[in-house]
Amino acid sequence: MVDRFRELEKPQGLRKKDVVLMATVTSFENVRHPRKSELRQFAELFAPLFQASSEEARRQAVAALSQNPNVPPAVALFIASQPIAIAAPFLASSPCLSDDLLIMIARTQGAAHARAIVRRQSLSPTVIDALVGLRHSLGPSRHTDERSGDISPAPEKAQQDHSEELRQRIKRLANHLHAPASDRLGMRTITPMQEALLVRFARTGEADHFCSALAEVLSASRWLAERIMLDISGRQLAVTLTGVAMPPEETVFVLKRLYPHLSETVAELTRADALLKDLDPIDCADRIETWRRADNYTYRQHTTATTASLSVSGADDLMAGLSTTRTDELSAGGASPDRRRAAIVGDDHARQVLRARQR
Template identity: 50%
Template sequence: MSDRFRELETPQMARTKDVVLMATVSSFENMVHPSRHELRQFAELFEPVFRASSMEARRNAVAALSGCPTMPRSVAWFLATQPIDIAAIFIGRSPALDDDTLIAVARTHGPTYAKAIAARENLSVKVVDALVALHQGQEQDRRDPADLPDSAIALARLAAMREEQLRQTIKALVQRDALVRTEEGPEQDERVQHALLIRFARLGDAHSFAITLADAMGSSHWLSQRIMLDLSGLQLATALIAIEISAADGEFMLARFYPHLKEMRGEMPRAATLWASLDAHDCADRVHAWMRADDYTQGKTDDAHAANVNDAVAEPVQRPAFARARSAARR
C-alpha cells in the first residue's frame, strides 16, 4: 500500500483490516488438524492481509500464531523474518519452526535473530551447534575478547554450560543410587542410563539424550551428536541396539526424535520395521568401528573425548556394558 493511499485511509478502514487479520488468524487457530488445502488457502490469504494491517494488529497476530503447532512453511518463514520487534515472540516460541528454518533465519538475519532463537526452550544439538559456529565465524577476526558482543559470549557459553550441567546431573543421578547398587554390580548403572535415555526421549530433549547416549556407549559427545544428526534414524537405531536397549523402548525413542518413523508401513510403524531389519551383532561391530574412529579423530572431538577420559579417571564407576565389551575387544 502506497504512503499516499495510507494518508487517505480512514480510521474505520484501518480497523476493518485489523478485524479481518484477526478473524483470519482465529479461524486458523481453531483448525486442530488443517488439511493441505486449508494450509495452502491460509498461506495465500494471510500475507496480504497482514501487510495491510496496523503494527499493533500484526503483533497480536504473531503472538497468537506463535502457539500453533502446524503452519505453512512459507508463513512460518515470513513471520520469522519480520522486523525483530515483531518476530521475536514467534522465533522464541513457535513449535512450527523446524531446525533448518531456525538455522537459516540465524544465518541470514544476524545476531539479534540468533539471540531470540537461543532463548527457545529445548534447543536441539543441531541448532546449538549452528548458533555457536555462526558466532565463532563472525568473531574469528577479532583479537580482543572484550570486543565480543554479549550475544556472542552468551551463545559461546551456552553449549559448554548446558553440556557440563547435564553431565553433572547425570553423574548425580547415577551416584544417588551408589549405596543400593554395590551388590548389584555395573548392570545397575546401565539400567539408570537406559532410564535416563527414555526420560529424555519422552521430553524431546535431544541435547540431554545425546550426552546420556555418549556416556552409555563410553564415547565422546561429538560421536553421539553425529549419530543423532542422521535423520533416517538408522544410526541411532544401530547405537541403541548395540547398547542393548529393548525393542519397545528403542522404537519409542526413534519415533520421538524422528516423527516420520511413527508412520505405518503395512501393519507396523516404520520404527519397528527399521528395528527389525537390524542384527544385534552387526550393530555392535558397526558401533565399535565408529568408536575406534572416534578415538583417533582430532580437533573437534578432543575436548569431548578428554572430558569422558577425565570422568573415568576421576570416578571409580564401572564403564557401561558396551564400553566394557569395547575394551575387552581391544585386548
C-alpha cells in the first residue's frame, strides 16, 4: 500500500504526511498480535499524523482500520468522533467498537453517526435499546389533521408511547433469543429423584439398573438407553445427560464411573470435563428429541408387529384349547359315546344332502 501511494504521489500531488500516515497504518495492520508497547506507540502517532493529512488520506486510513480488530480504544474513539463522511465505514463495520463505545458515540455525535451504527451487521439488545431511546434512526413522525388537511408534527406523547412499545418488544425478543440456562420450559428435564438414582447406580456399577433409569428419564425404550450406553467414548451419554439438564459435576462423576478412561487428565482437564466443555445444552436437547422420535417410530412398529403376532398365536391357542376342552367334556361324561357317534353320523348325512341339492 505504501508503494501504491508513492506511485500516486507525483500525478496526484499527495503530500509526504499522507504517505507517512498510510505507511503507519499499513505497518500496524501487518502486526497480527501487537504488544502493549506497539499499541501505545500507534495511539500516540496516529492522531497527529491523521490531523496533518488530507481528507482523502484520512478516508483511506479509516477504511483500512475498519477491518482491524486490534485498534486501540483511544484511536477507535478518535476515529468514531470524526465527521460522518470519514467515520461512517468505521462505525458500520469495525469489530473493535464495544457496546458502551457505540452508545456513547450515538448519544454524543448526533443522528448521522447513530444511523451509521444502525447499519452494523449485528447489534446487541443493549445497543438497540439505546438507539430506540434516542430515536435518531427514525424520522420525525407526522400526521395529517383530518379537518384542515395540514401536516403537523405528531404529539410528543404519541412518540414516547411508540418508542416505549418498540423498546419492550425488542426486550422480549432479546430475552427469547438469550434465555437463561434455568429456563427449561417445554424441554425434557431430569428430576432430582432420577438424578439421584443415576448417580447411585453409576457409583455401585449397576449398569443394568442405570440403563433402566436412563430409559425412564428419556421416556423411551430400553433399547435406546442401551444404544446410548454402548458408545464407549461416552459422548452419547454426555450429550444425553447435558440435554436433560443434569448438573455438570454429577455428569462428570457418572461418566468417570461408567467409562474409566474418561478419568485421565489431559492438559489440566479430565477427558470427561473436556467432553462436556464442547457441548451446547440446546443442541443436546434437540438431539435427544431426534433420538426419541426415531425410537418411538421404531419401537412402536416393533411392538405393533409383536402384538399382532401374539394375537394370532393367542387366537390359535384359544381355538385349540376350546376344541380340547369340548372333547374332554364329551369324554368325561357330558355325552355318551353313542351320542357322539350319532352326532358325527348326523353331520355326514347333512353333507350328503347338501351335495345332492347342489347337483
